[in-house]
Amino acid sequence: MRRTYWGYIFILPWVLLYAAFGLYPFVLSFYLTFFDYSFVAPQNRAFVGFGNWAQGLLDPLFWRSLFNIIYNQTIFIFLKNGLGLLTAALVFRVRHGGGFFRTVFFMPVLTSTIVLTTIFGYLASPTGPIQSLLVNLGLLSEPVFWTFSTWLPMPVLAIMNSWKWFGISFVILLAGLYSIDPQTYEAAAIDGASGWQQFRFISLPQLGSQIFFLLVIDVINGLQMFTEVFAMFGVSGGANHQALTPVLYIYDNAFSRANIGYASTLGLLLALVIALLTVLQFRFGKEE
Amino acid sequence: MGTIARLSSARHQFTWGMVLAYLTLLVGALIVLYPFVYMIMNSVKPGREILHSPTSLPSEITFSGYVGVFQRLNIGLLFRNSLILAISITILNTGLSALAAYALAKIPFPGRDRIFGFMLVTIMIPGILFLIPTYVMMFNLGWVGQFRSLIIPSAVSVFNIFLLRQFMRGIPDELVEAARLDGGHEALIFARIILPMARPALATVAILNFMGSWNDFFGPLLYLNTPDKWTLQIGLLQFTSAVPGENAQEIWAATTMITLPLVIVYFFMQDQFTKAFANVSFK
Numbered sequence: 272m273r274r275t276y277w278g279y280i281f282i283l284p285w286v287l288l289y290a291a292f293g294l295y296p297f298v299l300s301f302y303l304t305f306f307d308y309s310f311v312a313p314q315n316r317a318f319v320g321f322g323n324w325a326q327g328l329l330d331p332l333f334w335r336s337l338f339n340i341i342y343n344q345t346i347f348i349f350l351k352n353g354l355g356l357l358t359a360a361l362v363f364r365v366r367h368g369g370g371f372f373r374t375v376f377f378m379p380v381l382t383s384t385i386v387l388t389t390i391f392g393y394l395a396s397p398t399g400p401i402q403s404l405l406v407n408l409g410l411l412s413e414p415v416f417w418t419f420s421t422w423l424p425m426p427v428l429a430i431m432n433s434w435k436w437f438g439i440s441f442v443i444l445l446a447g448l449y450s451i452d453p454q455t456y457e458a459a460a461i462d463g464a465s466g467w468q469q470f471r472f473i474s475l476p477q478l479g480s481q482i483f484f485l486l487v488i489d490v491i492n493g494l495q496m497f498t499e500v501f502a503m504f505g506v507s508g509g510a511n512h513q514a515l516t517p518v519l520y521i522y523d524n525a526f527s528r529a530n531i532g533y534a535s536t537l538g539l540l541l542a543l544v545i546a547l548l549t550v551l552q553f554r555f556g557k558e559e
Numbered sequence: 560m561g562t563i564a565r566l567s568s569a570r571h572q573f574t575w576g577m578v579l580a581y582l583t584l585l586v587g588a589l590i591v592l593y594p595f596v597y598m599i600m601n602s603v604k605p606g607r608e609i610l611h612s613p614t615s616l617p618s619e620i621t622f623s624g625y626v627g628v629f630q631r632l633n634i635g636l637l638f639r640n641s642l643i644l645a646i647s648i649t650i651l652n653t654g655l656s657a658l659a660a661y662a663l664a665k666i667p668f669p670g671r672d673r674i675f676g677f678m679l680v681t682i683m684i685p686g687i688l689f690l691i692p693t694y695v696m697m698f699n700l701g702w703v704g705q706f707r708s709l710i711i712p713s714a715v716s717v718f719n720i721f722l723l724r725q726f727m728r729g730i731p732d733e734l735v736e737a738a739r740l741d742g743g744h745e746a747l748i749f750a751r752i753i754l755p756m757a758r759p760a761l762a763t764v765a766i767l768n769f770m771g772s773w774n775d776f777f778g779p780l781l782y783l784n785t786p787d788k789w790t791l792q793i794g795l796l797q798f799t800s801a802v803p804g805e806n807a808q809e810i811w812a813a814t815t816m817i818t819l820p821l822v823i824v825y826f827f828m829q830d831q832f833t834k835a836f837a838n839v840s841f842k
Contacts, residue, residue: 277745278668284655285715292712296692361580375588381821383774385792386814389799390594400614446837495687498776535691542688
């Protein structure tokens, strides 16, 4: 009897905090969507019904921001997990230096996003070392002012973030490779399977649950990108909103335009998009 | 590992494929390391050289950037604020998450599995949903501008409960049962048996907490809006966006100083950093 009682007491902190900072805001977020509300003048709160929802669904900037982030994440998720898979497969294969590569490939995960955008802002600038190298190699005819371009910011940010995050995929996938029964490879090698065939027909299928986990988490986290674009492009995501992301737009509405009800509605719309993608992934992923 | 000799010789024998594998990994390692080298190198370079020859080695080593961050960026205060947040969150979250994890792993009580199932569902809810309403709540509570607005909501978290529960399930039940038969109080069993045995997992969770708080930008941006409460991340962004080209030495010194503490801890406790990610899946 007394033991049971302690079980409840030990999870009580989580229950209380989740009620206060999870359930209550969850309910409040729906409530706020029906009002025109600002911190500046809370007494002028006006009921607008589904007005915020209609405005959100018709807001070209919100759709632009959704397009931008999906454009960015499509490249990022492929690149980051592709690099993680490539490096994991290679480190699993080589005899020497595994410890060294493991240490190095995880290091970018330690950098903060602000440090990342600071370093990368210099490295990728028109006079920076990356563009000089590309010009010297003949891959670029002249330096590019990529932050002002319509189409370049999202792919460049995807490359920058892949540098920072591929180490997570690498660690997860490498652990997955080591958990595969070595006898499977042994049998395949005796049957004359090449290294590539072993990877394609043994490693890759067995990594299914790790890859699935990475894709689900990447979609949930990635669609909520904020700090990178806030630091590099400012609150409107660049002069032509070329780097506007949904969370940046929500932040702008809430804190620059003091439009809390509308920002809350956009938050719910984005959460719905993410939830929809997650449900689709689970439905699609279970078949695999 | 543990492959038979014949296989391991087949896996490791000299082939052009193997040379290509090493080359790819080495080029990858260089690309990963270069930004770190660039940052540290420029932090000890004279100011004019940073602007005119950012990629070359410094002609002389100077620490004036490091001196400058104390004078012009007030980095001491920023370090203090970042440490207050990171240490409070690390201690509270690691302790309270471990407590909940112990209950979920070792104390059978009615509804336990249902509560755990609910917790796992909450991980999947995107954080953006809570952003605006939480801010409204904090604003009404008068917590905006105070450290507690970031510390209290982070005092316990499901992902860390999950990691610790997985580890604690591996601790033999007999140990806990024996202590119970001896009349040991649940709180004492937690403190004397569970915590010492779960030390590796606790280290992992503590590191995740510290790193998350240290590197957080969005939270302090929203809630710590007066300069006396700024953290390192906020201070750095304010500093870098001031005047382009100005403060170049200080910027590189500051980024190095912000990053180095984590890198040093990482070199000593690498396994604890990476273990958190080693065995994840939804199964």
